[in-house]
Amino acid sequence: MPGAHGGSQLPLFSLTIMESVLDAIHARYAPVDARVAEILENIRRDCRALERESRNQGNERQVEEFIDRLRAEFGERVVIERQRLSAWAVRTTRWNYLFTVRGDSTDRIVLVAHYDTWRGPGADDNTTGEEIVKQYLLADLRAARRPALTHTYFLAGSEECGLVGLSSQLLLALGLQAANLALTQQNWLWAVVAAALAPLAGYRFGVSGSREYVKTLSTEQLRRIRGVVSVDSVGEGRLYIPRGTLGADFLHALIPFGDYDSINDLLEEAAHLHGIKYNNYLAGGTTDHVSFLEVNNGLWVRGREAARRVAARLARRPYTPPLRVPATALVAMLPGKASPLVFGGKIHTPRDTPDRVYPGPLRETLLILDYFFHRLDGGARVGEPRNLDEFHYARLYRTAAGHLLALKDAVEPNRRNVNGVYRATATVEGKRGIATVRDLVGWGVETRLRDQVAEICAQLGLTWERERIDELEVIGDDARLHFARHLTPFQRLAKASHRAIAAVQSVVRNWIFLTFFALAWVLAQVFGWALDVAFSLSTPFALWVAEHTVLTLIAVVAVEIAILLYMMARRIPTWIDNAYRHENRADNLGSLRRVRDQTLR
Structure with missing residues (x-):
C-alpha cells in the first residue's frame, strides 16, 4: 500500500497482457522495488549532506563527487561534459553536466533532470529526478552491451528561478499594473514605467540552464534526438504527462507550447500497460523539456509557419514543417504541493524533506521510463493489449482495403481507454452490420475512436469512412459480441x-x-x-x-x-x-x- 499522497501502486494489468512481456522489459534493470529503495536512501543521504553548506554549492559538489566515482569505476566508457552557464543564464547553479553512453546508433535519447534547489533541501524538487537520472546512467554503464541508441543523461543547472527570476517576475507584475494605471488614469508617468519594464515580458524566469545547452546544438544534432523526457518532483502525488506546457517567460506563458503527440502517446501507453493513473494538464510552472520544445517553436516562428501553411494550401503544394524535437515530462503533483500559500505546500520551502518523498510515484516513474527506453531502443511493442471480449464500444469503418473494426475498452483502473483496430470481413444491410474479426492492425490510447482510426489509416495510406449503423454483431474465434446504439433525445x-x-x-x-x-x-x-x-x-x-x-x-x-x-x-x-x-x-x-x-x- 502507498503512503499518504504517495501515488497508486496498481499491479500490472491482468486482463490480457502477458506479464512475462513486461517482466522481460523490466528485467534489463534491477527489481523496481530495490531501485526505489536505493533512490530513497540516496535522497536521505544527499539532503543530510546539504544541511552543512550553501545548498547550490552543495548540489554542484555532489555532482562533482559523482563524476569522480564514475571516472574511478568506468574510466572512459562515459563521455562527461561540463558546460559553464553564462552570467545572464545563472539563477542558482552555474553548470550543466552531461553524461553520454555511446550506442550502436548516433541517434539519441535524452533523460534530463535539474539538480538545483531553491529555498529548501529539495528532496522532491528535484533530488528525485536527479537520482533517477543517475540510476539509469549507472544501469547503462553496468550493462553487458551498449544500448541501441546513444543515451545522454543531462543534469541541468539553474532550472529554478532563484532570486533573480523571482525579482524579474515581481518587476514585470509592477509593469503590468503600471500599464493598467496608464490606461485608466491617462497618466503618462505610469506609461513610461510600463514601457521601461516591458522588456521583462521576454525575460526568462527560470529553466535557463537547459536552454543554454539546447542553443549549442546544431541542426543535425537536434535532428538526431529521438526523444527527451524531463523528470521533475516525482516524489509525491499523481503523475502528470503534460499535454500543454507553459513557457519560461511571460510571452510564452500567454501562448503555451503544445505537446509532441507521438512521445506523449508512448508515455501514456506505458501508463496504460501498467495501470498507472495520470493527468495531462499541469497548472503553472514548467520544467526542462520546454527548452527542447522551443526549437523552431517561438512566437515569430509560429506566425511564419502559419503563413507558410496557408500559402502552401493556396498554391496546392505540400507543406514541410520545421524541425521539432520530441520532448515531454514526468511530474507528480497533488493540490497544494507546489504552493507555499496553501496548507501543506512544500515545493520551494524547508518542508521539502525526505520524509515527504513516497515510493508510489517513484515506482510508477521507473516503470514508465523502462518502457520508454525499451521502445525507443527498438524494442517490440506489446502485441495485443486486450482480448476481444474485453472491449465495450465499437465502430465500423469502410476503407479501400476492406473494413476496419474499431473497439474501445472504456472501463479501466486508470479511467482511460485502450483501443484496438482490427481488419474485418463485414456485411452491412441497412442499419445492421456483421463483422468477422481477422487480425489486429494496431492499438492505441486516443480518447476518440475516430482519432485512433485516422492515425492508423494515415500510417497505412488509407482513406476511411464510417458505416452509419445502429446494430453490429462481432464474431471472433471464441466470442460473439453484440453492439447497439439507440439514443434517446x-x-x-x-x-x-x-x-x-x-x-x-x-x-x-x-x-x-x-x-x-x-x-x-x-x-x-x-x-x-x-x-x-x-x-x-x-x-x-x-x-x-x-x-x-x-x-x-x-x-x-x-x-x-x-x-x-x-x-x-x-x-x-x-x-x-x-x-x-x-x-x-x-x-x-x-x-x-x-x-x-x-x-x-
Whole structure:
C-alpha cells in the first residue's frame, strides 16, 4: 500500500497482457522495488549532506563527487561534459553536466533532470529526478552491451528561478499594473514605467540552464534526438504527462507550447500497460523539456509557419514543417504541493524533506521510463493489449482495403481507454452490420475512436469512412459480441453538451493566461456591480465606504486575488484536465455499446 499522497501502486494489468512481456522489459534493470529503495536512501543521504553548506554549492559538489566515482569505476566508457552557464543564464547553479553512453546508433535519447534547489533541501524538487537520472546512467554503464541508441543523461543547472527570476517576475507584475494605471488614469508617468519594464515580458524566469545547452546544438544534432523526457518532483502525488506546457517567460506563458503527440502517446501507453493513473494538464510552472520544445517553436516562428501553411494550401503544394524535437515530462503533483500559500505546500520551502518523498510515484516513474527506453531502443511493442471480449464500444469503418473494426475498452483502473483496430470481413444491410474479426492492425490510447482510426489509416495510406449503423454483431474465434446504439433525445443532448464542454476546455487550456486576465476582468466587473447595488440599497454603507476608501479597496482586491488564486490553482486546472472525460463520454454515446455476448465453445 502507498503512503499518504504517495501515488497508486496498481499491479500490472491482468486482463490480457502477458506479464512475462513486461517482466522481460523490466528485467534489463534491477527489481523496481530495490531501485526505489536505493533512490530513497540516496535522497536521505544527499539532503543530510546539504544541511552543512550553501545548498547550490552543495548540489554542484555532489555532482562533482559523482563524476569522480564514475571516472574511478568506468574510466572512459562515459563521455562527461561540463558546460559553464553564462552570467545572464545563472539563477542558482552555474553548470550543466552531461553524461553520454555511446550506442550502436548516433541517434539519441535524452533523460534530463535539474539538480538545483531553491529555498529548501529539495528532496522532491528535484533530488528525485536527479537520482533517477543517475540510476539509469549507472544501469547503462553496468550493462553487458551498449544500448541501441546513444543515451545522454543531462543534469541541468539553474532550472529554478532563484532570486533573480523571482525579482524579474515581481518587476514585470509592477509593469503590468503600471500599464493598467496608464490606461485608466491617462497618466503618462505610469506609461513610461510600463514601457521601461516591458522588456521583462521576454525575460526568462527560470529553466535557463537547459536552454543554454539546447542553443549549442546544431541542426543535425537536434535532428538526431529521438526523444527527451524531463523528470521533475516525482516524489509525491499523481503523475502528470503534460499535454500543454507553459513557457519560461511571460510571452510564452500567454501562448503555451503544445505537446509532441507521438512521445506523449508512448508515455501514456506505458501508463496504460501498467495501470498507472495520470493527468495531462499541469497548472503553472514548467520544467526542462520546454527548452527542447522551443526549437523552431517561438512566437515569430509560429506566425511564419502559419503563413507558410496557408500559402502552401493556396498554391496546392505540400507543406514541410520545421524541425521539432520530441520532448515531454514526468511530474507528480497533488493540490497544494507546489504552493507555499496553501496548507501543506512544500515545493520551494524547508518542508521539502525526505520524509515527504513516497515510493508510489517513484515506482510508477521507473516503470514508465523502462518502457520508454525499451521502445525507443527498438524494442517490440506489446502485441495485443486486450482480448476481444474485453472491449465495450465499437465502430465500423469502410476503407479501400476492406473494413476496419474499431473497439474501445472504456472501463479501466486508470479511467482511460485502450483501443484496438482490427481488419474485418463485414456485411452491412441497412442499419445492421456483421463483422468477422481477422487480425489486429494496431492499438492505441486516443480518447476518440475516430482519432485512433485516422492515425492508423494515415500510417497505412488509407482513406476511411464510417458505416452509419445502429446494430453490429462481432464474431471472433471464441466470442460473439453484440453492439447497439439507440439514443434517446436526452442522450443526444448529453452528447452535444459533452462535446461543447470539451471544446471550451480545449480553448481555455490553450489560452490559459488570457483566461486568467478575462477572469480577473469579470471579477472586477462583478464586484463593481455588487458595490453599486449595495450603495443604492444602503446609504449608510455608501457613506462608510467613502470614509474608508483605502480599507475597502484593499479588502476588495484581497478577495479578488484569493478567488483568482483558488480558481486558477485548483478549480480551472481540474476542470481542464477532465476534458478527456467529456470527449470520452461524447464518443461513447456516438459509438455502438455492447449489449450482450456469447462465448463460443
